[in-house]
Amino acid sequence: MAVSPPLPVDLSGIRLDPGKGLAGQLYQALRERILDGRLPAGVRLPASRDLATLLGVGRNTVVRAFDQLYAEGYVEGRVGAGTYVAAVTASAPVPATTPLDVPLTQPLQRLQAHHLPLPREGAPRAFRVGVPAFDLFPFETWARLSARFWRKPSPARLGYGDPAGDWQLRELIAAYLRNGRGLHCDPAQIIVTCGAQQAISLCAQLLVEVGDKVAVENPGYRAAGHAFAVAGAQLVGIAVDGQGLDTDELESADCRMAYVTPSHQYPTGVTLSLARRLALLDWAERREGWIIEDDYDGEYRYNGTPLAPLAALDRNGRVLYVGTFCKIAFPALRLGYLVLPKALAEAFSRRRALDTRHLEIGTQAVMASFIADGHFQRHIRRMRAAARSRRDALLANWPQDIRGCAPLPDVEAGLHLCVRVDSLTREAELIARAAQVGVELNGLSDYWLPGSPLADDQRAGLVLGFAAVPEARIVEATEALRAAWSD
Amino acid sequence: MAVSPPLPVDLSGIRLDPGKGLAGQLYQALRERILDGRLPAGVRLPASRDLATLLGVGRNTVVRAFDQLYAEGYVEGRVGAGTYVAAVTASAPVPATTPLDVPLTQPLQRLQAHHLPLPREGAPRAFRVGVPAFDLFPFETWARLSARFWRKPSPARLGYGDPAGDWQLRELIAAYLRNGRGLHCDPAQIIVTCGAQQAISLCAQLLVEVGDKVAVENPGYRAAGHAFAVAGAQLVGIAVDGQGLDTDELESADCRMAYVTPSHQYPTGVTLSLARRLALLDWAERREGWIIEDDYDGEYRYNGTPLAPLAALDRNGRVLYVGTFCKIAFPALRLGYLVLPKALAEAFSRRRALDTRHLEIGTQAVMASFIADGHFQRHIRRMRAAARSRRDALLANWPQDIRGCAPLPDVEAGLHLCVRVDSLTREAELIARAAQVGVELNGLSDYWLPGSPLADDQRAGLVLGFAAVPEARIVEATEALRAAWSD
Numbered sequence: 022m023a024v025s026p027p028l029p030v031d032l033s034g035i036r037l038d039p040g041k042g043l044a045g046q047l048y049q050a051l052r053e054r055i056l057d058g059r060l061p062a063g064v065r066l067p068a069s070r071d072l073a074t075l076l077g078v079g080r081n082t083v084v085r086a087f088d089q090l091y092a093e094g095y096v097e098g099r100v101g102a103g104t105y106v107a108a109v110t111a112s113a114p115v116p117a118t119t120p121l122d123v124p125l126t127q128p129l130q131r132l133q134a135h136h137l138p139l140p141r142e143g144a145p146r147a148f149r150v151g152v153p154a155f156d157l158f159p160f161e162t163w164a165r166l167s168a169r170f171w172r173k174p175s176p177a178r179l180g181y182g183d184p185a186g187d188w189q190l191r192e193l194i195a196a197y198l199r200n201g202r203g204l205h206c207d208p209a210q211i212i213v214t215c216g217a218q219q220a221i222s223l224c225a226q227l228l229v230e231v232g233d234k235v236a237v238e239n240p241g242y243r244a245a246g247h248a249f250a251v252a253g254a255q256l257v258g259i260a261v262d263g264q265g266l267d268t269d270e271l272e273s274a275d276c277r278m279a280y281v282t283p284s285h286q287y288p289t290g291v292t293l294s295l296a297r298r299l300a301l302l303d304w305a306e307r308r309e310g311w312i313i314e315d316d317y318d319g320e321y322r323y324n325g326t327p328l329a330p331l332a333a334l335d336r337n338g339r340v341l342y343v344g345t346f347c348k349i350a351f352p353a354l355r356l357g358y359l360v361l362p363k364a365l366a367e368a369f370s371r372r373r374a375l376d377t378r379h380l381e382i383g384t385q386a387v388m389a390s391f392i393a394d395g396h397f398q399r400h401i402r403r404m405r406a407a408a409r410s411r412r413d414a415l416l417a418n419w420p421q422d423i424r425g426c427a428p429l430p431d432v433e434a435g436l437h438l439c440v441r442v443d444s445l446t447r448e449a450e451l452i453a454r455a456a457q458v459g460v461e462l463n464g465l466s467d468y469w470l471p472g473s474p475l476a477d478d479q480r481a482g483l484v485l486g487f488a489a490v491p492e493a494r495i496v497e498a499t500e501a502l503r504a505a506w507s508d
Numbered sequence: 509m510a511v512s513p514p515l516p517v518d519l520s521g522i523r524l525d526p527g528k529g530l531a532g533q534l535y536q537a538l539r540e541r542i543l544d545g546r547l548p549a550g551v552r553l554p555a556s557r558d559l560a561t562l563l564g565v566g567r568n569t570v571v572r573a574f575d576q577l578y579a580e581g582y583v584e585g586r587v588g589a590g591t592y593v594a595a596v597t598a599s600a601p602v603p604a605t606t607p608l609d610v611p612l613t614q615p616l617q618r619l620q621a622h623h624l625p626l627p628r629e630g631a632p633r634a635f636r637v638g639v640p641a642f643d644l645f646p647f648e649t650w651a652r653l654s655a656r657f658w659r660k661p662s663p664a665r666l667g668y669g670d671p672a673g674d675w676q677l678r679e680l681i682a683a684y685l686r687n688g689r690g691l692h693c694d695p696a697q698i699i700v701t702c703g704a705q706q707a708i709s710l711c712a713q714l715l716v717e718v719g720d721k722v723a724v725e726n727p728g729y730r731a732a733g734h735a736f737a738v739a740g741a742q743l744v745g746i747a748v749d750g751q752g753l754d755t756d757e758l759e760s761a762d763c764r765m766a767y768v769t770p771s772h773q774y775p776t777g778v779t780l781s782l783a784r785r786l787a788l789l790d791w792a793e794r795r796e797g798w799i800i801e802d803d804y805d806g807e808y809r810y811n812g813t814p815l816a817p818l819a820a821l822d823r824n825g826r827v828l829y830v831g832t833f834c835k836i837a838f839p840a841l842r843l844g845y846l847v848l849p850k851a852l853a854e855a856f857s858r859r860r861a862l863d864t865r866h867l868e869i870g871t872q873a874v875m876a877s878f879i880a881d882g883h884f885q886r887h888i889r890r891m892r893a894a895a896r897s898r899r900d901a902l903l904a905n906w907p908q909d910i911r912g913c914a915p916l917p918d919v920e921a922g923l924h925l926c927v928r929v930d931s932l933t934r935e936a937e938l939i940a941r942a943a944q945v946g947v948e949l950n951g952l953s954d955y956w957l958p959g960s961p962l963a964d965d966q967r968a969g970l971v972l973g974f975a976a977v978p979e980a981r982i983v984e985a986t987e988a989l990r991a992a993w994s995d
Contacts, residue, residue, distance in 0.1 A: 049690070052816075056821075088811070092779075092811065092815065092920075093782050093815050093816065094781045094782030094783060094785075095782055107782065107783075108783075123851050123852065124796060126714065126715055126716065126717045127717055127718075128713060128714050128715075128716075128717075128859070129714055129715075129855055132714075132855055132858050132859055135862070136858035136859075136861065136862065137858070137861050137862065139670070139671075140667065140668035140669065140670075140865075141667070141668075142664070143664045144662070144663035144664045144667075145663060145667060149667070151668070152667055155663070155666055156663065160658055160659060160660065160661060161659060163658045164654070164655040164656075164657075164658035164659040165655070167651070167654040167655060167658050167870070168651040168652070168654060168655035169651075170651075171647055171650045171651035171654050172647060172648060172651040173647065174647060175631070176631035176632060176642070176643065177629070177630045177631045178840060179642055179838040179839065179840045180627065180628070180631075180632060180636070180639055180838070180839050180840060181627035181628075181638070181839045181840070182627065182840055183626070183627075184626075203536070214864075215702065215864040215865070215867070215868070216864060216865055218861075218862070218863070218864055218865045219863060219864040219865075222862060222863045222864065226615060226713075227613065227615050227616055227619075228613055228615075228616075229613065229615075230613045230614055230615075231614075231718070244861075244862065244865075247862050248862045248863075251859065251862055292579075294581045295580050295581030295582060295594065296581060296594075296595075298581075309611060324575070324579065328579065328580050329539075329580060334543075351666040351667070352666065352667050352668045352865070353665060353666045353667060353668070353669055353866075353868065353869035354868060354869075354870075355864065355865060355866065355867060355868040355869075356868070364610050365610065368616055368619050371619050371623035371624070372615070372619055372623075372738065374623065374624050374705075374731075375622070375623065375624065375705070375709060375731065375734050375735045375738055376705070376706060376709045376735075377701075377702040377703060377705055377706040377709070377842065378702070378703055378705045378706075378731075378839070378842060379840075379842065380702070380842060381702070381840065381841060381842040381843070381868060381871050382840035382841075382842075383654070383841075383870070383871065384868050384870065384871070
């Protein structure tokens with residue numbers, strides 16, 4: 022075979038690895054040379070046959086690489102007269118490694134002041150907050166229901182679905198709320214969400230105007246406060262006393278929206294009294310305002326049945342009720358719901374369609390089976406018993422007479438408790454020493470809004486989740502704390 | 509047994525159903541009477557023993573009902589002196605049936621002009637748009653992988669996770685983008701999202717300031733346009749010609765953000781030429797702007813390999829790349845991703861934490877196995893072949909010489925095609941007659957922004973998805989159309 026004529030262009034350095042797709046490699050090599058100017062516009066590429074010979078590959082390989090270059094506009098004019106590098110102006114792409122001086126939009130600016138720390142990593146430890154006894158979740162059952170759904174899903178459920186969520190699940194949630202929480206609603210008022218956080222965030226995105234004042238409990242759930250703040254709200258902290266949110270203070274604040282955790286105030290654990298509930302509803306009616314009721318752990322009540330939620334007392338469609346499956350199942354399930362006043366249901370569903378279309382179908386369908394088959398109610402009872410027993414283990418083994426730390430309070434509800442500490446210094450010290458022996462504690466000081474009127478040391482305390490690990494590990498943790506804290 | 513003394517209060521009408529929880533029913537009945545004033549504040553309730561006798565229930569039942577009322581603040585002072593109705597002001601709760609005159613916030617107002625119609629219901633039919641050949645999805649494999657994950661999930665993955673998504677899945681996405689799309693990125697730049705829509709919406713929420721002008725293709729993907737609009741953007745429609753988005757027109761528009769579908773323009777099917785790609789990147793660099801590149805069906809290319817995305821040419825960190833698994837798997841999976849310039853990754857992750865915490869773990873973990881075990885790559889090839897074959901069935905069987913309807917174009921990519929029609933009247937007529945024989949067609953006129961400069965009839969056309977149903981059903985549908993459209 023005759024030696025090819027010298028190539029009109031520099032193709033040196035092209036090395037094709039026979040173990041990988043040859044055409045793709047050749048395409049990449051040529052494209053790189055076109056983009057960085059080594060093959061300038063107008064240059065004629067060698068005939069495919071010549072290039073194939075030169076590189077020791079089949080002609081088809083070269084043709085496929087040329088086709089791809091042609092399809093993307095890097096080369097042109099292949100019919101008859103040969104293949105030319107197209108007139109494109111560019112230099113070599115380099116990875117985007119240089120952080121930009123990004124001009125900050127308002128939403129980006131708000132995030133600088135309002136964001137959460139990254140979640141704690143690893144398996145739950147004592148005394149992680151916000152985590153139920155998910156070591157008891159019937160994963161075998163969940164696996165079986167998942168496999169059952171996925172083996173033969175109805176094609177009608179696999180396309181784009183109702184933005185508000187799977188209808189069957191919404192019916193079951195409505196029935197659960199009716200029977201379990203005394204809350205009567207139509208499934209059409211329910212939107213299935215990616216956990217409570219998405220429910221709260223939707224409320225923030227739709228009902229807050231930039232600059233609006235929104236009342237939040239202080240101390241309170243920072244993830245909710247941040248969600249309102251990034252929607253443009255100005256947060257107004259309202260004090261919490263033994264009856265829950267101080268509604269008198271709320272009256273004097275210039276707000277039309279309030280976010281509350283009536284069943285079990287987060288983080289103090291106080292239950293909002295009936296008088297306050299009625300005052301709050303009355304406030305919302307007079308102001309034509311909204312109450313976001315976050316019933317995040319309403320299933321956990323150890324004396325009597327769970328309290329009836331605010332939404333069950335609402336006569337005027339002023340309460341948006343947030344519920345979650347994450348405190349009964351596990352947080353990474355990211356399944357919750359929002360019960361809306363009827364006047365708001367359509368708008369929320371429309372917004373949800375633009376935000377995410379809807380939630381993934383499998384989780385919704387499997388949860389629907391889990392409820393319909395009776396596993397859910399059984400699991401609630403199991404979880405309530407487990408949380409009570411873990412609470413008891415904590416109360417019975419907590420070290421007595423810790424300097425600067427109040428005795429543990431009674432705990433009649435929820436998955437965590439809150440205990441006051443004398444000073445911020447002592448709070449930090451207790452937490453640091455606990456961390457040294459592998460015990461997680463949260464400081465109450467983290468739950469206050471910045472610039473809270475209370476004296477610094479009055480914001481000190483410890484927040485302990487007692488449900489995350491079994492009794493034996495709670496006992497171990499309390500023993501570790503006793504040693505770590507002995508002065 | 510002596511007859512009880514007359515009750516001091518009216519408890520007539522309380523009937524307890526022995527088949528259900530008695531204490532709960534009694535609690536409900538008493539609570540209702542307290543709230544509607546039949547049992548006014550200060551009234552002393554009968555002793556629990558007397559009430560039990562009267563109602564023919566155990567005393568414990570009454571005590572539990574009273575406990576619950578006490579816990580909720582409806583009654584007070586039980587020790588010694590008896591049980592009194594507490595001083596609460598309320599009237600009977602009635603269901604919130606009356607739609608409010610809701611005062612409209614700006615976000616609610618924007619939704620009135622910008623929302624999607626509800627998705628089509630039922631199993632896919634010819635020629636539904638946006639739906640891949642999911643009848644070929646290996647559900648048995650997905651079911652097996654789901655069961656495998658759920659049977660023994662690592663506890664570390666069940667709590668609150670990384671807001672950007674499961675790290676393993678992000679690594680696999682990065683590898684897929686590198687090998688399959690020529691896009692090199694660090695998994696830290698990737699955020700796993702609830703489908704492409706959430707990726708687009710996140711961009712809108714974070715990068716748009718109220719009043720900003722955002723360039724969108726016209727005609728274009730309305731769900732994206734609406735997402736920008738509800739974030740406060742003013743949409744600027746940019747014309748699309750045979751090379752894709754008209755970058756000259758973009759230059760003359762006062763925008764700093766553009767949303768584009770370069771691989772296969774939605775809905776016209778045009779591929780953005782290389783020269784335009786480079787012009788677009790240059791525009792973004794000069795304006796310090798952002799390009800949202802939606803590569804929704806980039807895997808489907810029938811000649812040559814898929815085109816390299818814009819993000820792979822970006823030297824300046826100006827492209828936000830949106831990808832989705834929904835066009836390879838099925839829409840209800842709601843799994844997509846966003847590849848961010850490094851400078852934006854942290855802010856987006858922070859916002860995501862406040863919006864939803866993160867995506868449900870199961871879907872992410874199962875997709876990670878699906879990719880790692882090689883099913884994904886195999887399935888892409890299967891889906892590409894199926895879509896090509898369905899395209900061929902449509903092209904071969906489409907009725908010829910339909911009055912007012914152009915011939916079908918060449919289709920080299922994607923899951924749908926677009927064909928021009930002479931007039932809006934004719935478009936409506938063709939769609940209506942198709943619907944009568946059970947065939948779904950979308951009107952091209954639906955994809956334009958309101959107030960587009962083009963003459964009305966130039967906006968007419970049909971958009972047909974060809975991948976949703978098997979070849980035989982495509983042939984049936986074309987035959988039905990031939991009959992329905994014969995004049």
